[in-house]
Amino acid sequence: MAYRTIKGTHDILPEEIHRWQQLENVVHSIAGHYGYNEIRTPVFEDTGLFSKSVGKDTDIVSKEMYSWEDRSGGHLTLRPELTAPVVRSFIQHNLGVRSPLQKLYYIGPLFRRERPQKGRQRQFHQFGVEVFGSEHPEQDVEVIALAHHIFKELGIKDISLKLNSIGSGDCRRNYRSALIKFLTPFKDDLSETSQKRLETNPLRILDTKIPHEKEIIQNAPSISDSWTDEDKSHFESVQSLLSGLNIPYELDEHLVRGLNYYTRTTFEFVSEDLGAQDAVCGGGRYDNLVEMLGGRPTPATGFAAGMERILLSMVTSEQTDGRESIYLINLGKAVTMKALQMAQELRSNGITVYMDTKRRSLKAQLREANRLGTKKAVILGEEELKNNRVQVKDLLKGEQEEIAMDQLAKYFIV
């Protein structure tokens, strides 16, 4: 085969597109109900946008980005995530001035150069929301509720919400040093990457899966010890508001989230039937990012959800092509013009019309109509053309009647 899709990318074929459209429709509809507006940003951006926001030491930036140098010398990158671009757009267009509370959502493809596996591709799709302007817990909860709502609407079972707070700036600094202080005596027992992280991003060590590191971590200081009073009450409010909405959650002290910009609330929806990549949706609050990227200090919160992963855990409802469709069987060159005209007229009246253009036999065309599941077939042959009539066959009952051509549109439009 000469050409095929690049490793980690996939064609979405017609037979599966309706699942995507179903998912997209739910996202548009529910985000709409929550009063969010869609935003679309370019698929590539200045590389600096990501290294600055996501963090140079993260895996995403250090080894997973598709980056290149533009002819004019700029450094560009296919977006590996969408929060930073949305924040960039928010700042660039002064969206905060137009409305004190900006509620945005997006759907689109992202790119990360990782080794593909189940639920992980190099081009993948996320939808997500970002809200700018509110520092209060009810905003975190609204965002979580929105995600929860979408999963519920999609009928996704076996999904659970993990929740944590990694505190505000001061808290993180304090906790960071406390963690370094605690871990340094164990430094020689740590893995190579963890040793590196001790300097770059010690919080990530909490996420470790190595058994003996997990043991060490067990006795590590808890981030909750470093919370400020405000952090604590914020987090408590988030929890009680969630409970008030009957959204179940479990606390997870080690839910740190990889990206650097998070503050306070972090959360993740995980699915049980997804294999190793069980995170379906991740998000949290990021009160410093707007300022970090050059905007006015603006509190913000949001999430991103992986659409391929959702599709993997989504029970597909059988495709019911509700479209009222008919198959226009045309026999012989002599009727081609008339057939095209009839098809046009019916289509203009909102009817789905299939029509053979391979000059196939009556039998073949009927077979095709049957395959397509059309309920009615209209037969136009030379005989019918001569009489200005057509045969209308009911493919379910097998009955057939003859009607005048000029009555055809009326017959179907009802």
Next chain:
RNA sequence: GUGGGCGUAGCUCAGCUGGUUAGAGCACCUGGUUGUGGCCCAGGAGGCCGUGGGUUCAAGUCCCAUCGCUCACCCCA
């Protein structure tokens, strides 16, 4: 980047310890009906057995390499 599994028809797969023209089911096409679908019957088309090299009288089958897919690690949606 590292490790495991797998590459035979459009799809799902069979092909025993190497042996002659490489098979099945589904899907597709044609005919059984001069212009009547589905079900049934008959027939047909469709394969450099991923690629390259090696062993052998003989390779889809064994060995090596390579590419691809896939799962897992790392990390993440």
